[in-house]
Amino acid sequence: MTSLGRVLAAAAAVTLIAAPAYAQRIQSNAQGTFGTVNLVSGFTPDPHVTTVNAGGPIDVSTVSDNCRGFIAERPSFTLNFRKGELPLYIGVAADDDTTLVIRSPNGQWMCDDDSGDNLNPVVSWSQPRNGRYQIWVGRFGSSELAPAQLYISEIGGPADAVPTDLPDFTLTPNYGVIDLVSGFQPDPHTVNVTAGGEYNAYQIPGCVGSISRAPDYRVNFTAGGAGLPLIFSASSEADTTLVINDAGGNWVCDDDGGNEGLNPAVTFTNPASGQYDVWVGSYAEGDYPSAVLNVSEVTSQ
Numbered sequence: 105m106t107s108l109g110r111v112l113a114a115a116a117a118v119t120l121i122a123a124p125a126y127a128q129r130i131q132s133n134a135q136g137t138f139g140t141v142n143l144v145s146g147f148t149p150d151p152h153v154t155t156v157n158a159g160g161p162i163d164v165s166t167v168s169d170n171c172r173g174f175i176a177e178r179p180s181f182t183l184n185f186r187k188g189e190l191p192l193y194i195g196v197a198a199d200d201d202t203t204l205v206i207r208s209p210n211g212q213w214m215c216d217d218d219s220g221d222n223l224n225p226v227v228s229w230s231q232p233r234n235g236r237y238q239i240w241v242g243r244f245g246s247s248e249l250a251p252a253q254l255y256i257s258e259i260g261g262p263a264d265a266v267p268t269d270l271p272d273f274t275l276t277p278n279y280g281v282i283d284l285v286s287g288f289q290p291d292p293h294t295v296n297v298t299a300g301g302e303y304n305a306y307q308i309p310g311c312v313g314s315i316s317r318a319p320d321y322r323v324n325f326t327a328g329g330a331g332l333p334l335i336f337s338a339s340s341e342a343d344t345t346l347v348i349n350d351a352g353g354n355w356v357c358d359d360d361g362g363n364e365g366l367n368p369a370v371t372f373t374n375p376a377s378g379q380y381d382v383w384v385g386s387y388a389e390g391d392y393p394s395a396v397l398n399v400s401e402v403t404s405q
Contacts, residue, residue, distance in 0.1 A: 132207050132238055136182035145188025151257035155308045156180045157353045158202045158252040159243035171215035173203030173242030181254055183237040190258040195226035196241055198252035203242035209235025249353050273349045273381040275318035286328025292400035299344045299395040300386030311357035313345030313385025321397055323380040334375035337362050337404035338384045342393030345385035346370050351378025362404050369404035
């Protein structure tokens with residue numbers, strides 16, 4: 105996988121399968137949970153990298169005996185691609201053993217487990233088709249979600265090493281954990297943080313800013329029956345951003361959606377009970393400004 109030849113050889117091990125009888129549970133026409141991108145051959149930067157949660161409730165071996173791992177009903181990511189003269193590679197890098205399931209534009213399903221290094225999957229086409237590629241990132245042997253990076257490239261598969269800057273909601277938060285029940289007081293709940301980090305959040309669809317690998321704060325939230333929203337916002341003299349992994353495992357981000365200045369805010373209108381991991385980012389790379397994270401059911405900052 106560290107060379108074009110290695111990846112091309114690995115592609116020979118990828119399994120082509122017929123359209124699955126089990127596909128009624130797989131939403132093959134849905135947009136990717138972690139985003140959609142339109143790429144034209146020659147795109148930059150190459151590779152295009154997106155952070156996703158690998159895994160899900162569906163045992164993909166029920167789709168085909170040649171497929172492995174657990175995937176979600178919806179695709180992890182949707183690629184709309186216009187081809188040129190170059191090949192196309194789709195691969196994954198993660199700390200966990202991941203798998204790939206891809207429905208190509210002509211309706212063929214392709215699966216891979218360990219064609220890459222370090223138990224990472226990779227699928228390639230020497231002559232890719234124009235159209236939509238629906239991509240599921242699975243997890244081998246477990247339906248639990250795990251962070252992973254999805255790579256789309258015309259020059260080769262992902263590098264051997266798993267990136268060390270992958271945001272990881274399983275790590276201990278930098279500034280603590282709080283249990284909040286709807287109707288909590290005082291409102292807002294506030295915590296002082298230092299925004300920023302070494303990870304560029306643009307790799308998560310719709311996100312910007314620099315964040316740390318570990319969450320800055322974790323809120324274990326219990327929803328109530330009053331129909332109140334759950335509002336995360338940050339206040340700072342600097343331009344800050346928010347990155348949140350919500351109770352459903354979805355990534356939600358904001359830059360300047362707050363009420364004042366360049367403050368970010370994210371509102372969950374009908375919040376679910378569960379774990380919310382929050383990163384406060386710095387829009388300017390290399391800056392680590394002081395900020396206040398606010399959690400409220402009333403207003404944003």
